[in-house]
Structure formats: structure tokens, C-alpha cells
Amino acid sequence: MSVPSCYKKETKPAKFCPGCGHSIVLKMLGQAIDELGIQKDAVFSIDIGCSLLAWDFYDVDTVQTHHGRTTPVAVGIKRGNPKSVVIAYTGDGGAYAIGLQSLLHSALRQENVTVITVNNTLYAMTGGQAAPTTMPHEVTDSTPNGDFTLESPLMGPELVSQIGNGDLYIARGSVSNPMTLKKYIKKAITHQMEGKGFSFVEALSICPTNWKTDAKGSFEFLKTMEEVYKLGEINRDGTS
Amino acid sequence: MNKVLAIGNEVVVEAAIDAGASMFCGYPITPSTEILAGWAKRADVDKDLVFLQTEDEIAAGFATIGGILAGKKAWTASAGPGNILMQDSLAMAEAMRIPIVTYIAQRGGPSTGTVIFSQQELFLTAHGGNGEGMRIVYSPGNLQELYDYTFKAFDAAWRYRFPTFILSDGYLGKTFGEVIYHKGKTIDAKPMLQDKERIEKGEYVNIRNCYSLEDELAEVLNKDIEDFHKMSPKIVEYEELYCGDAELIVFAHGSVAEAVKAAVSMAREQKMKVGLFRPITLRPLPKEAMIKAVRKAKKIMVIEAAHGQFAKLVRDALFGATQAEYYSYFKPAEGIVPEEALEKIQEVL
Numbered sequence: 001m002s003v004p005s006c007y008k009k010e011t012k013p014a015k016f017c018p019g020c021g022h023s024i025v026l027k028m029l030g031q032a033i034d035e036l037g038i039q040k041d042a043v044f045s046i047d048i049g050c051s052l053l054a055w056d057f058y059d060v061d062t063v064q065t066h067h068g069r070t071t072p073v074a075v076g077i078k079r080g081n082p083k084s085v086v087i088a089y090t091g092d093g094g095a096y097a098i099g100l101q102s103l104l105h106s107a108l109r110q111e112n113v114t115v116i117t118v119n120n121t122l123y124a125m126t127g128g129q130a131a132p133t134t135m136p137h138e139v140t141d142s143t144p145n146g147d148f149t150l151e152s153p154l155m156g157p158e159l160v161s162q163i164g165n166g167d168l169y170i171a172r173g174s175v176s177n178p179m180t181l182k183k184y185i186k187k188a189i190t191h192q193m194e195g196k197g198f199s200f201v202e203a204l205s206i207c208p209t210n211w212k213t214d215a216k217g218s219f220e221f222l223k224t225m226e227e228v229y230k231l232g233e234i235n236r237d238g239t240s
Numbered sequence: 241m242n243k244v245l246a247i248g249n250e251v252v253v254e255a256a257i258d259a260g261a262s263m264f265c266g267y268p269i270t271p272s273t274e275i276l277a278g279w280a281k282r283a284d285v286d287k288d289l290v291f292l293q294t295e296d297e298i299a300a301g302f303a304t305i306g307g308i309l310a311g312k313k314a315w316t317a318s319a320g321p322g323n324i325l326m327q328d329s330l331a332m333a334e335a336m337r338i339p340i341v342t343y344i345a346q347r348g349g350p351s352t353g354t355v356i357f358s359q360q361e362l363f364l365t366a367h368g369g370n371g372e373g374m375r376i377v378y379s380p381g382n383l384q385e386l387y388d389y390t391f392k393a394f395d396a397a398w399r400y401r402f403p404t405f406i407l408s409d410g411y412l413g414k415t416f417g418e419v420i421y422h423k424g425k426t427i428d429a430k431p432m433l434q435d436k437e438r439i440e441k442g443e444y445v446n447i448r449n450c451y452s453l454e455d456e457l458a459e460v461l462n463k464d465i466e467d468f469h470k471m472s473p474k475i476v477e478y479e480e481l482y483c484g485d486a487e488l489i490v491f492a493h494g495s496v497a498e499a500v501k502a503a504v505s506m507a508r509e510q511k512m513k514v515g516l517f518r519p520i521t522l523r524p525l526p527k528e529a530m531i532k533a534v535r536k537a538k539k540i541m542v543i544e545a546a547h548g549q550f551a552k553l554v555r556d557a558l559f560g561a562t563q564a565e566y567y568s569y570f571k572p573a574e575g576i577v578p579e580e581a582l583e584k585i586q587e588v589l
Contacts, residue, residue, distance in 0.1 A: 076306020
């Protein structure tokens with residue numbers, strides 16, 4: 001797979017931990033930006049958490065914001081300049097905990113932006129605490145006995161599909177299948193470019209550092225995630 | 241020039257439009273709601289004006305920042321508990337030199353409190369972030385000033401690139417009276433993102449507020465502090481009344497200063513040697529002028545609708561510069577009328 005031409009070369013290798021899934025998601029997004037020819041028109045708006053390490057990842061106009069606030073900033077940019085192609089990038093804590101209100105209301109109001117959320121089931125930057133996406137019985141830094149009480153983690157794309165109005169594009173991909181993930185990202189951005197309204201892609205990702213897994217263990221963990229989180233494009237009624 | 245009868249919150253909207261504001265993002269909260277609703281009605285007619293009612297004040301502040309990044313002269317308005325929530329975005333604006341204008345209608349606190357009289361949001365507005373308060377804060381006293389300083393705030397914010405506030409209150413926002421609208425010139429807004437001229441040269445910006453090294457942050461912060469101090473003499477404003485021969489100088493700001501102004505005039509009719517010093521910019525504070533004003537004074541008094549927030553600024557500015565006796569009259573979250581201010585002046589003199 002070729003290195004995206006919109007990469008900011010002098011900041012590579014990137015600052016992510018070895019084996020981090022962010023690099024795969026960002027590579028797919030970079031290729032999507034190249035293939036859609038939107039390097040000059042794109043605005044990349046990023047959250048706090050590990051995602052902030054992408055603040056100088058691309059030669060694309062980028063703004064790093066506050067935790068949970070990348071969606072409202074993206075919305076403001078798009079409202080201020082409807083010709084720009086605005087891509088918000090968040091982790092699962094930013095999208096589903098501290099920033100959930102903004103995510104849902106942006107979908108409700110049919111804001112014409114694209115949000116990409118990386119789900120690795122925990123707060124990675126702060127050392128692996130439980131998130132709304134933590135799976136039942138998952139051991140994290142803040143659930144040491146795996147006694148997290150949620151029967152089901154928060155199903156972000158399904159929730160957005162229930163709340164959002166108008167013509168939504170929603171999908172869940174995984175770093176286990178980067179090409180399909182890229183297809184979803186491209187469809188989401190195209191949805192925005194065609195002025196159709198809110199688009200949202202969740203990317204299941206790996207966090208070897210906080211999962212304390214090796215390469216094999218990381219992909220085994222990801223496989224478990226894919227049993228909990230159904231992959232595919234998601235319809236308005238929440239079905240895939 | 242256009243003389244009209246208007247209510248405070250309408251005046252604020254008019255001033256913003258005259259100053260070239262083109263986008264407003266907000267969330268309803270008493271006593272600033274009429275600004276949001278007033279802008280919504282204007283935007284409904286004028287399609288060049290962008291309006292967004294967000295899910296909360298946090299999103300309102302951040303969406304406003306988004307608009308500014310995109311090149312709009314975007315602004316917001318809030319009050320009390322909403323002012324608290326907006327500090328999240330305002331701290332980011334401060335860190336990234338984003339020229340946001342925020343109108344604050346102070347209301348009684350703490351917590352939900354009341355909605356008309358208060359000067360308790362001074363610290364929150366001037367220093368509410370996790371930083372050094374690199375902010376410009378105007379404190380207008382009457383309807384005409386509400387227009388003039390709202391207009392001016394847009395020029396100051398975009399010229400100096402510090403978050404700029406009009407620190408008003410519920411009382412002034414609901415005041416009805418005569419105002420002169422006079423369009424003038426303000427500096428143009430330029431996009432920080434998607435500046436096509438720059439991008440055509442193959443240059444992209446990566447804007448951040450997060451740093452890996454203490455040295456990196458210190459470099460940015462020290463530059464901001466230096467810029468703020470360099471700007472301060474150009475931006476400080478104040479009003480003095482009978483300070484020249486005054487034995488007692490009263491310090492007050494905003495709508496309270498209007499009541500004190502009336503009290504000082506009444507006291508002068510009774511031959512009392514009293515003056516008023518009223519900073520119009522509370523941040524930066526006109527420190528040199530304040531020191532000069534109290535040089536001959538034997539007594540100073542601070543009157544405010546808070547329990548000593550403004551007094552702390554005054555005493556800090558005057559530290560070591562005067563031997564004058566110090567008096568105060570604090571009425572947190574209550575209105576102050578000229579007669580009671582006069583009574584306090586009489587007690588002290």
C-alpha cells in the first residue's frame with residue numbers, strides 16, 4: 001500500500017506507539033483524501049487523547065481542539081465555510097462520553113460533516129481506563145477486576161443511526177480490513193461533498209500498549225471486539 | 241448616524257452587525273437570550289448571517305471558534321452558569337490567539353442564582369481559563385456604551401487576537417433608552433484555515449494547543465504575554481470624574497459606576513470633595529491612570545455588586561502607590577442606587 005501523498009513527510013514516523021491502530025486508520029484516511037483529490041479543500045479537526053498526536057500528520061489544514069469538542073469545532077468550520085470538506089477525528093471517549101451530546105446533536109441537525117471515531121475500548125492516552133466502549137468483563141486500569149457493569153458497551157454508530165435526521169451515512173469498519181475501512185471513509189466523505197448531511201464511521205482499532213498484547217494477541221482481542229461490534233454499513237433503523 | 245429607542249440586548253446585536261459580525265453560535269440563557277433570538281431573526285432575513293443554536297454552551301463556544309477559524313467574524317453571548325461552561329472554549333481561544341468576541345450578561349451567583357444585578361463574573365470572565373487571562377474585558381455602563389464597546393470589541397479582538405469580552409449585566413441588557421448607532425470601520429477577518437491563497441502555494445497549517453515539551457509551551461506563552469503587555473497601553477480606557485481635587489476617590493465599574501456617577505454629582509452639589517475613577521477596560525486595567533488619580537486622595541472606596549472581586553483588582557493596581565485609607569461597599573448580586581452610594585460617600589467623608 002502506497003504512502004499517501006498528503007502525508008506531512010517530516011513528521012514521519014508518527015508519534016504513535018509501535019503497533020497502534022491509529023496509524024492504519026490515518027493511512028486509510030490519507031489515501032481517501034488523495035483518491036478523492038481533496039487535500040486542498042479538507043480541514044482535519046482532531047480531539048484530545050491519542051488522536052491529538054495526529055495534529056501534524058498531514059499536509060492538510062488541521063486544528064487540534066479539546067476533549068470531546070472536535071465535533072462542534074468541525075460544525076462551526078463547515079457552517080463558516082460550506083465549501084470546505086471537514087473531517088473530525090476522535091477517540092471513543094471523545095465521541096461517546098465527553099462529546100456524545102455534540103455527536104448526537106450534530107447528527108440530529110443534519111450537520112454536513114464527517115466524523116471518524118477510533119474505538120479501542122478504552123482511554124489510551126491516560127493509561128487505559130474504562131470507556132463507554134469497554135466490553136463486558138474487560139480488565140482496564142479503572143476496572144481491575146473486569147467488573148464493569150455495562151451489559152453492553154455503547155454502540156455508537158447504531159445510536160447515531162437512531163438519532164440522526166435526513167440522509168445519513170454510517171458504518172463500522174476495522175483495522176483488520178483496512179481496504180473496507182477506506183471504502184467506508186471515502187463513502188462518508190463523498191456523502192458530505194454531495195451535501196447529503198451527517199456521516200459517521202467508527203473504526204475498531206488495536207491498542208497493544210494498554211491491552212498489554214503482542215501482535216498476535218492484539219488481533220485476537222480485535223477479533224473479540226468484532227464479535228461484540230458488528231461490522232458493516234448501518235441503516236437508519238440500526239440494522240447492518 | 242441613527243438615533244433610536246432600543247433595549248440593551250437589541251443594541252448589542254445591532255452593534256455586532258455594524259462591526260461586521262457574520263456568525264453567531266449560542267445557547268439560550270437569561271438574561272442574554274434576546275441576543276440569540278435577535279440574531280436568529282436577523283439571520284432569517286439576511287442570508288449572509290450564519291446562526292447556530294447548539295446543544296449547550298460548550299458547543300456554542302467551540303462552534304464559534306470553528307466559524308472564526310473558517311474566516312467568519314463569529315461571536316457568542318452567555319451568562320452565569322453558561323459563562324462557566326464557555327470557559328472550556330475560551331481557554332482554547334486564548335491559547336491559540338483566536339479572536340473570539342463574547343458578550344457576558346452577568347447574573348447573580350453562585351450557581352443558578354438570580355438574573356438581573358451582579359458583578360460577580362469579573363474573575364470568571366477575565367481569568368476563567370487554566371492560563372494567564374490574556375483577555376480584553378470591556379465594562380460598559382450605559383446603553384450608548386453598550387453599543388460603542390460591543391462595536392469596539394470586534395475591532396480589538398481581530399486586531400490583537402485575544403479573546404474579547406463585553407462584561408455587562410442583566411440590568412443593562414433589559415434597559416430601554418436612546419442610543420445612537422454610528423457605523424464605523426473595523427478590521428477584516430481572515431480565515432485561519434482554508435486560506436486559499438496560502439494553500440495554492442502548497443502551504444498547509446497544523447494548529448495546536450497541546451505541546452510535548454515545557455520549553456515549547458513557554459515560548460508560545462511568553463510571546464503571548466509580551467504581546468498582551470505591548471497592546472495594553474493602546475487599549476486601556478477609563479473615565480474620571482472630579483478626581484483632580486478629590487479627597488475621596490470612589491472606584492466602580494459598569495452599571496454600578498453609573499449610579500456612583502450620579503451620587504458623586506449629588507455630593508459635589510453638597511461641596512463634598514469626591515471623585516469617581518471608572519476603568520472601562522477591566523483587563524487590561526488602566527493601572528498608571530489609577531495610580532495618578534489617587535496621588536492626592538486621602539481616602540479611596542470601592543463600590544461593587546460583588547464581594548470584593550473588583551476591589552482586589554483595584555488594590556493590586558494601587559499596591560504601594562498610595563497611603564490613602566481604604567473603604568468598601570459590597571453588595572453581591574444586588575442593585576446599587578445613587579442615593580445609597582451617596583450615603584456611603586457621606587459616611588466616609
